[in-house]
Amino acid sequence: MNPSKILLTGGTGFIGSRLCERLALDYKLPYRVLVRNFTHAPRIARLGAEMVGGDLDDSGSLDRALVGCDTVVHLAYSEGPQTRTLVRACNKARIKRLVHISSIAVHGADPGPEAAHEATARIGRYPGQEYSNLKAQAELVIQHAIGDGLPAVILRPTIVYGPYGPFVTSIVEAARDQGVFTMLDEGRGICNAVYVDDVCDAILTAIESNEGIGSAFFITADNAVTWREFNLAFAQMVVPVPRIISLSSEEVQRYWASQRPTFKSDIAALSRLATSAEFHRHLSSVAMFRTLITGGKRLVKSVLPRDRLTALKDRREGPPTRDGETARSGVSWPDPGRVTRECMRIAFSNERARTLLGWRPRYDLPAGVAVTRTWLEAANMLSPGS
Amino acid sequence: MMNDVIRLAIVGCGAVVRHYHLPALAGLENITVSALCDLNPQHAERLRSQFRLGAAVTDKLDTLAGRADAALVAVTPRHHAAVSIRLLEMGIDVCCEKPLASSSAEAERMIEAATKNQRQLTVAQWCRFLPNLPLLRRLVLDGFIGDVEEITAEFGGPLDWPMESAAYFSRQSTAGGVLFDTGIHMVDAIVWLFGDLSDIEYADDSYGGVEANAELRASVVMNGRKVPVRFSFSWTDLKRNGLRVRGKDGSAIASPAAADLVTVRKMAAGQPVVMDIYRDGWTPGRPPTDPFRDQLVDFVAAVAERRKPFVTARSAIRALRVIETAYSVRRQLSQPWLSLDPAR
Numbered sequence: 001m002n003p004s005k006i007l008l009t010g011g012t013g014f015i016g017s018r019l020c021e022r023l024a025l026d027y028k029l030p031y032r033v034l035v036r037n038f039t040h041a042p043r044i045a046r047l048g049a050e051m052v053g054g055d056l057d058d059s060g061s062l063d064r065a066l067v068g069c070d071t072v073v074h075l076a077y078s079e080g081p082q083t084r085t086l087v088r089a090c091n092k093a094r095i096k097r098l099v100h101i102s103s104i105a106v107h108g109a110d111p112g113p114e115a116a117h118e119a120t121a122r123i124g125r126y127p128g129q130e131y132s133n134l135k136a137q138a139e140l141v142i143q144h145a146i147g148d149g150l151p152a153v154i155l156r157p158t159i160v161y162g163p164y165g166p167f168v169t170s171i172v173e174a175a176r177d178q179g180v181f182t183m184l185d186e187g188r189g190i191c192n193a194v195y196v197d198d199v200c201d202a203i204l205t206a207i208e209s210n211e212g213i214g215s216a217f218f219i220t221a222d223n224a225v226t227w228r229e230f231n232l233a234f235a236q237m238v239v240p241v242p243r244i245i246s247l248s249s250e251e252v253q254r255y256w257a258s259q260r261p262t263f264k265s266d267i268a269a270l271s272r273l274a275t276s277a278e279f280h281r282h283l284s285s286v287a288m289f290r291t292l293i294t295g296g297k298r299l300v301k302s303v304l305p306r307d308r309l310t311a312l313k314d315r316r317e318g319p320p321t322r323d324g325e326t327a328r329s330g331v332s333w334p335d336p337g338r339v340t341r342e343c344m345r346i347a348f349s350n351e352r353a354r355t356l357l358g359w360r361p362r363y364d365l366p367a368g369v370a371v372t373r374t375w376l377e378a379a380n381m382l383s384p385g386s
Numbered sequence: 387m388m389n390d391v392i393r394l395a396i397v398g399c400g401a402v403v404r405h406y407h408l409p410a411l412a413g414l415e416n417i418t419v420s421a422l423c424d425l426n427p428q429h430a431e432r433l434r435s436q437f438r439l440g441a442a443v444t445d446k447l448d449t450l451a452g453r454a455d456a457a458l459v460a461v462t463p464r465h466h467a468a469v470s471i472r473l474l475e476m477g478i479d480v481c482c483e484k485p486l487a488s489s490s491a492e493a494e495r496m497i498e499a500a501t502k503n504q505r506q507l508t509v510a511q512w513c514r515f516l517p518n519l520p521l522l523r524r525l526v527l528d529g530f531i532g533d534v535e536e537i538t539a540e541f542g543g544p545l546d547w548p549m550e551s552a553a554y555f556s557r558q559s560t561a562g563g564v565l566f567d568t569g570i571h572m573v574d575a576i577v578w579l580f581g582d583l584s585d586i587e588y589a590d591d592s593y594g595g596v597e598a599n600a601e602l603r604a605s606v607v608m609n610g611r612k613v614p615v616r617f618s619f620s621w622t623d624l625k626r627n628g629l630r631v632r633g634k635d636g637s638a639i640a641s642p643a644a645a646d647l648v649t650v651r652k653m654a655a656g657q658p659v660v661m662d663i664y665r666d667g668w669t670p671g672r673p674p675t676d677p678f679r680d681q682l683v684d685f686v687a688a689v690a691e692r693r694k695p696f697v698t699a700r701s702a703i704r705a706l707r708v709i710e711t712a713y714s715v716r717r718q719l720s721q722p723w724l725s726l727d728p729a730r
Binding site for chain 2: 044049238
């Protein structure tokens with residue numbers, strides 16, 4: 001179909017901003033962006049993009065934003081209830097095509113080989129995996145709406161990278177600022193990377209083609225790479241080139257498990273809060289508490305000798321720590337999200353998107369990296385002095 | 387002066403007033419906010435309540451006559467001139483948010499109105515109150531880093547300015563993007579410190595909207611020699627915020643984040659050294675200069691003493707002219723990543 005006007009949610013984000021650039025400069029299609037926070041909009045403001053204020057929690061703002069649109073590209077992060085609000089608004093506005101940008105996270109953090117193809121990939125509930133559950137919930141709302149007749153297409157992009165992409169900037173910033181880059185399990189995990197322009201092309205194809213309605217598609221490059229290849233492609237652009245150190249995913253998981261709050265750590269945190277000067281300062285803005293705190297401090301000072309007071313203070317503050325740093329390297333522990341991503345064991349297939357939608361990815365990793373590099377250089381991100 | 391305490395009207399009750407001007411005003415003694423004026427009275431009410439002000443709230447500019455001695459104009463830039471001129475005609479001194487106006491022609495009309503009505507007119511170019519800028523100038527002109535080879539000025543980072551509508555990016559409200567809104571600080575600083583710019587070349591990343599990234603090149607004459615000046619501004623990428631002067635014998639850096647010092651790198655005793663040179667009367671540990679507060683102190687004093695403000699509107703026009711020239715010679719900024727060629 002040829003859209004009369006496309007409404008984008010999430011149009012100020014990484015993929016959304018690039019899609020706006022492509023819509024304005026390449027596809028030359030009319031579009032409008034639903035903007036929740038205009039502070040994030042300078043990249044699309046330079047395109048003269050039509051922006052309307054609103055968000056997915058406000059059905060009135062959605063109704064207004066949809067006036068004159070027959071197509072919606074839903075890129076914004078939404079939970080179940082917000083997705084239902086969007087579906088209702090789309091039905092009310094008789095939208096002809098909804099492209100829902102989902103994620104491979106709907107198959108959980110550690111999907112088995114059956115998840116590599118859409119036909120056998122299942123969406124479930126994943127204990128302790130909040131992100132996967134929320135993405136799954138949102139997609140299930142869309143699938144249900146499809147069952148009720150909404151002409152929607154679901155795209156599940158894999159690891160999307162490119163200029164301004166958070167996966168790229170986090171690698172470069174870590175390598176540049178610490179001079180060290182951590183590799184998990186020597187980077188053996190499978191990285192299903194896809195360049196952002198290929199995702200934009202898939203979105204356009206999902207709008208134009210009628211073959212994808214009612215289906216879900218993995219959007220990924222033709223060949224998966226290892227996380228070692230992906231991480232090093234960006235980390236080694238940094239000058240000076242960072243030292244690479246290897247950590248096992250088990251070691252990192254053990255560290256984060258040890259950081260989970262326990263009853264004992266909660267009590268310790270409460271005790272630190274109750275005796276902190278900052279807390280006292282805020283509490284003292286209430287006259288009654290001010291009197292109590294001042295009186296209490298005076299009493300303690302009058303009954304305890306000075307050295308005992310100092311000892312108590314030291315104990316309260318504890319020894320100096322380098323929170324979040326690995327003991328042996330002095331660099332930050334990789335966050336749990338990174339561990340989840342980089343322990344991926346399967347390569348997702350893009351066969352269905354190729355055959356049914358007629359979409360073709362145009363970027364392999366070296367091509368995508370080369371284009372991204374031009375942005376990293378222009379943004380002066382590759383050296384510490386920048 | 388008509389009153390011992392200056393009655394200030396705030397015209398335009400948006401983010402800059404909430405986050406900067408009113409907190410700075412709270413520390414000043416000889417001034418009181420007598421009126422809050424905004425086309426949307428809810429914005430004015432919100433400020434009155436948040437800062438517990440006894441000010442009158444109005445959406446009509448004309449009602450400020452007799453209620454205010456001075457006004458802070460913080461409406462959208464396209465309306466700076468019309469609003470300021472009306473206030474000056476009402477006998478009210480004006481401190482206008484930067485940039486002074488949408489064009490130098492508008493600014494000239496504002497100056498004319500101030501002169502005709504014998505009122506003070508200043509512009510909130512707070513960088514002029516950074517004490518490290520005149521210190522940088524003295525060090526450079528005294529030859530501390532040798533003959534100057536290049537000046538660079540960068541300002542920017544991912545935009546974090548709170549906003550409630552798209553007006554900040556709308557050409558109906560503003561005359562430009564990052565160059566006009568953010569770059570004006572550094573352009574004004576260079577012109578003020580080292581003189582007018584020539585040989586202006588300019589590129590930005592606008593594709594029909596307001597630019598988010600801008601690169602400006604120019605020359606300035608120092609000691610009879612043309613010195614290249616490079617400016618770089620961004621609303622998306624983190625920049626090295628400040629002025630850098632590279633000389634034959636070293637470099638000197640003044641940053642708004644360290645208002646009271648200039649960092650010099652040069653050879654000394656046969657080795658490269660880094661020196662932090664403090665302004666007179668300041669040492670580490672003392673409170674840093676607050677240029678935002680100091681510009682208001684100066685405006686209040688100018689109103690009370692009937693003297694010229696430190697930043698005159700006439701002096702601010704020079705930067706506005708540079709920006710006008712830049713837009714008139716604009717080229718598209720090279721952004722190779724926008725290309726679709728995977729073979730690149």
